Amino acid sequence: MSTALDKVFEKVRAENRAALIAYIPAGFPTQSGCAKAIQALADAGVDAIEIGYPYSDPVMDGPTIQEAAEISLKGGTNAADVFGALKTASSAGVAAVVMTYWNPIEKYGVDAFAQAISDNGGSGVITPDLTIEESERWLEATSKHLINPIYVVAPSTADARLAAVTSKTGGFVYAASVMGVTGTRTDISIDASALVSRVRKTTDLPVSVGLGVSTREQAKQVAAYADGVIVGSAFIKLLLNAKDEQEGLDAISDLAKELALGVREGR
Amino acid sequence: MSTQTSDVLGHFGQYGGRFVPEALIGALDELAAAHAAAQIDPAFKAELAELHRTYTGRPSIITEAPRFGAHAGGARILLKREDLNHTGSHKINNVLGQALLTKKMGKKRIIAETGAGQHGVASATAAALMGLECVVYMGEEDTRRQSLNVARMKLLGAEVVPVTSGSRTLKDAINEAMRDWVTNVATTHYLLGTVAGPHPFPTMVRDFHKIIGEEAREQVLALTGKLPDAVLACVGGGSNAIGIFNAFIPDSEVRLIGLEAGGDGVETGRHAATITGGSPGVLHGTRSYVLQDANGQTIESHSISAGLDYPGVGPEHAYLHDIGRAEYRAVNDDAAMEAFALLCKTEGIIPAIESAHALAGAMVIGKELGPTATLLINLSGRGDKDVQTAAEYFGISL
Numbered sequence: 001m002s003t004a005l006d007k008v009f010e011k012v013r014a015e016n017r018a019a020l021i022a023y024i025p026a027g028f029p030t031q032s033g034c035a036k037a038i039q040a041l042a043d044a045g046v047d048a049i050e051i052g053y054p055y056s057d058p059v060m061d062g063p064t065i066q067e068a069a070e071i072s073l074k075g076g077t078n079a080a081d082v083f084g085a086l087k088t089a090s091s092a093g094v095a096a097v098v099m100t101y102w103n104p105i106e107k108y109g110v111d112a113f114a115q116a117i118s119d120n121g122g123s124g125v126i127t128p129d130l131t132i133e134e135s136e137r138w139l140e141a142t143s144k145h146l147i148n149p150i151y152v153v154a155p156s157t158a159d160a161r162l163a164a165v166t167s168k169t170g171g172f173v174y175a176a177s178v179m180g181v182t183g184t185r186t187d188i189s190i191d192a193s194a195l196v197s198r199v200r201k202t203t204d205l206p207v208s209v210g211l212g213v214s215t216r217e218q219a220k221q222v223a224a225y226a227d228g229v230i231v232g233s234a235f236i237k238l239l240l241n242a243k244d245e246q247e248g249l250d251a252i253s254d255l256a257k258e259l260a261l262g263v264r265e266g267r
Numbered sequence: 268m269s270t271q272t273s274d275v276l277g278h279f280g281q282y283g284g285r286f287v288p289e290a291l292i293g294a295l296d297e298l299a300a301a302h303a304a305a306q307i308d309p310a311f312k313a314e315l316a317e318l319h320r321t322y323t324g325r326p327s328i329i330t331e332a333p334r335f336g337a338h339a340g341g342a343r344i345l346l347k348r349e350d351l352n353h354t355g356s357h358k359i360n361n362v363l364g365q366a367l368l369t370k371k372m373g374k375k376r377i378i379a380e381t382g383a384g385q386h387g388v389a390s391a392t393a394a395a396l397m398g399l400e401c402v403v404y405m406g407e408e409d410t411r412r413q414s415l416n417v418a419r420m421k422l423l424g425a426e427v428v429p430v431t432s433g434s435r436t437l438k439d440a441i442n443e444a445m446r447d448w449v450t451n452v453a454t455t456h457y458l459l460g461t462v463a464g465p466h467p468f469p470t471m472v473r474d475f476h477k478i479i480g481e482e483a484r485e486q487v488l489a490l491t492g493k494l495p496d497a498v499l500a501c502v503g504g505g506s507n508a509i510g511i512f513n514a515f516i517p518d519s520e521v522r523l524i525g526l527e528a529g530g531d532g533v534e535t536g537r538h539a540a541t542i543t544g545g546s547p548g549v550l551h552g553t554r555s556y557v558l559q560d561a562n563g564q565t566i567e568s569h570s571i572s573a574g575l576d577y578p579g580v581g582p583e584h585a586y587l588h589d590i591g592r593a594e595y596r597a598v599n600d601d602a603a604m605e606a607f608a609l610l611c612k613t614e615g616i617i618p619a620i621e622s623a624h625a626l627a628g629a630m631v632i633g634k635e636l637g638p639t640a641t642l643l644i645n646l647s648g649r650g651d652k653d654v655q656t657a658a659e660y661f662g663i664s665l
């Protein structure tokens with residue numbers, strides 16, 4: 001099997017660069033604003049988009065994504081909106097995945113959720129709080145519906161554990177750059193490159209780095225050793241701080257273009 | 268007998284397990300290993316037992332409550348007096364155990380969540396006793412409802428961080444504590460206060476509280492010559508309930524009854540009766556019953572008792588419910604407050620509003636079973652912290 005996401009990583013490997021992956025919560029800043037933001041990111045040269053499923057108890061997220069999730073949930077975002085945003089992204093010509101805490105999947109129905117991802121052109125799902133020990137039904141579903149199960153690993157993940165997790169992973173391995181929650185950071189810790197090296201000893205899968213990247217310079221640094229650079233909070237901050245929707249869309253478009261240059265400058 | 272219900276991954280039937288960021292797995296494994304080692308380490312057990320004897324004030328006594336029992340169908344009412352423990356509730360049992368484990372693991376900082384403030388106060392107390400740094404996360408709403416406990420924690424040297432995200436109550440305090448833990452896991456132990464959360468917390472916290480039931484079972488046998496007909500306890504996360512239930516689980520003739528917070532009434536949707544009114548799901552790292560909507564979003568809970576105001580419940584309770592070993596009923600705010608007032612006036616004991624839910628349950632069960640029945644009730648905490656809430660409820664001007 002080969003998903004659109006797999007093809008993105010084949011392409012960027014051929015171009016000897018890293019992929020730029022953007023994160024935006026469904027229904028943020030509004031349902032229509034989210035669709036426009038997805039289009040703006042795709043037009044600006046993003047390779048893949050993660051659609052966040054806003055959740056009431058986001059323990060892995062810092063204040064920025066928490067705020068965006070709260071705005072989205074107040075707007076009534078539900079599973080159908082998440083799949084709608086996914087379809088918008090896949091239709092815009094980028095690889096599209098959903099990032100979600102586990103409970104919304106379990107509530108929706110594990111097999112049905114994987115099927116809906118596939119039906120809406122999605123390549124996979126990132127599940128930051130699903131451990132491999134609890135993954136049996138999920139892996140059956142992702143395998144059946146030909147989507148990538150994407151797991152997150154951390155600097156504290158021991159080598160043996162890394163091998164166990166990456167052996168279950170598809171699409172790419174999501175390497176959390178630091179010990180902590182999402183949010184922009186001034187320095188991407190040296191932990192990140194060390195973690196990527198350790199991941200590579202366990203798998204041939206692409207490795208993408210997330211948590212903290214917000215500038216072209218950081219994207220360039222990470223692209224030197226990773227196959228993908230994930231940016232979330234930086235886009236969301238721009239949308240939160242914008243005076244109006246158009247200013248926000250222009251701002252994320254400008255940042256995405258800068259980052260797209262960054263991921264091409266790393267090697 | 269104590270670990271009969273869970274497997275090595277912390278499952279109780281389909282419940283329990285671990286749903287957490289990979290960043291925490293190492294720390295949870297380390298904790299599970301430290302707990303397992305401590306369980307069979309005579310030196311650890313002796314140290315904890317000595318602390319309980321000389322600091323907590325264990326064993327806690329049993330008080331017979333005949334004047335209260337007259338309002339409970341004439342049933343014989345026995346109160347397990349966890350309210351007499353140092354810091355005023357059962358919470359100290361778990362806190363001292365985990366604080367000792369923290370030292371064993373070489374960590375110098377503990378973080379804790381708190382709703383009513385009882386677990387926060389107990390954590391701050393243990394930190395002071397053992398020279399650990401302590402940060403307590405507390406919903407901003409709760410810091411206002413329980414300002415006295417905020418002051419107590421500060422006097423004990425803890426830092427109290429008001430949590431302003433989400434509903435600003437216990438569940439959001441847990442979210443914030445988990446964010447801290449993910450960031451500082453190398454130096455910090457998360458001293459979780461109930462039998463919920465990822466493995467090993469539900470098992471470990473139960474093991475530190477099971478002394479309640481072990482003592483009570485012997486005390487009741489010595490006093491009455493037989494086992495009680497039913498054991499009752501309030502259930503929020505469920506730590507005091509599992510603590511008193513555990514020793515009686517093999518005694519199939521003893522009914523185990525958990526009383527959940529019915530708030531304005533389960534039918535109104537404004538309640539915290541997770542088993543009675545919720546459905547299976549995942550919250551805060553464990554699979555159990557959860558108050559949630561059709562999309563799996565957590566629904567905010569409501570209860571007059573800050574300590575029961577939580578939209579989740581420990582996975583072992585979910586399991587005991589499903590297999591029919593324990594039963595769970597909801598007690599509304601008004602019924603709990605009636606029982607609260609009754610215990611004050613009939614027995615001269617001011618209970619925590621949490622524990623008053625168990626007392627209200629006893630008033631119903633006692634009438635169902637009649638005067639020949641013996642009911643053992645876990646009086647999990649004292650009501651000093653609730654004086655303001657109770658005064659407002661009963662219209663007493665302060």
